[in-house]
Amino acid sequence: MQATPPQLSDAWHNALLPFFEAEPWFDIQARLRRSEQPTYPAMANVFAAFGHADPSQIKAVVVGQDPYHSPGQAMGLAFSVPQGQRIPPSLRNIHKELHADLQLPLPTHGDLTGWAKQGVLLLNTTLTVEEGLPGSHANWPWKAFIEQVFHTLSAHPHCVYLLWGKHAQSLMPQIDADHNLVITSSHPSPLGAYRGFHGHQPFSRCNNYLTSHGIEAIDWSLDSLPLRR
Numbered sequence: 330m331q332a333t334p335p336q337l338s339d340a341w342h343n344a345l346l347p348f349f350e351a352e353p354w355f356d357i358q359a360r361l362r363r364s365e366q367p368t369y370p371a372m373a374n375v376f377a378a379f380g381h382a383d384p385s386q387i388k389a390v391v392v393g394q395d396p397y398h399s400p401g402q403a404m405g406l407a408f409s410v411p412q413g414q415r416i417p418p419s420l421r422n423i424h425k426e427l428h429a430d431l432q433l434p435l436p437t438h439g440d441l442t443g444w445a446k447q448g449v450l451l452l453n454t455t456l457t458v459e460e461g462l463p464g465s466h467a468n469w470p471w472k473a474f475i476e477q478v479f480h481t482l483s484a485h486p487h488c489v490y491l492l493w494g495k496h497a498q499s500l501m502p503q504i505d506a507d508h509n510l511v512i513t514s515s516h517p518s519p520l521g522a523y524r525g526f527h528g529h530q531p532f533s534r535c536n537n538y539l540t541s542h543g544i545e546a547i548d549w550s551l552d553s554l555p556l557r558r
Contacts, residue, residue: 353470370403377405392497409441
């Protein structure tokens with residue numbers, strides 16, 4: 330297993346190098362090697378979210394909990410699944426909110442790469458999971474990685490942070506709310522979607538904030554956007 334994952338752009342590689350040279354990453358690698366069960370996403374995709382836009386290009390950060398725990402779903406972008414995979418319930422609720430908020434057609438697939446290419450960082454608070462066991466890696470030292478990511482982003486103000494669920498909202502102390510926009514809601518899971526997720530209009534609020542600071546709005550439509558390379 331490589332010390333520094335190859336999926337990262339050069340800018341992210343340099344920014345996150347302190348993590349990849351420290352004990353928490355060595356611990357995670359050792360745990361992955363010892364695991365007797367499949368883990369998701371595949372190691373080649375764990376850091377896929379950091380290969381589409383440099384830190385200075387990030388406009389929005391969507392934060393969830395942990396990756397999908399069924400085969401073929403997790404692809405290293407929070408909430409996203411490869412085209413051709415059945416759309417999971419949480420992502421289906423995101424699609425519904427997208428439709429209600431921006432009056433866009435309901436997407437026909439779940440690949441969110443088009444968002445990532447525009448500077449949307451799709452991030453989970455835990456980057457790996459054991460097959461069939463949601464939350465199984467929640468006590469792994471991924472927190473050190475997330476802290477390094479947020480430290481890096483703190484140098485680039487006027488970013489929108491969409492924190493979906495309690496795990497995501499635990500990161501609020503790391504965000505400078507005076508120079509960025511923080512939008513919180515419940516998680517879009519079937520249990521949480523009707524407790525504040527539906528109707529909170531994250532996509533329009535995000536774009537309104539970006540354009541008010543002279544930053545190009547995000548095209549949240551999916552079927553018209555290019556997918557994976």
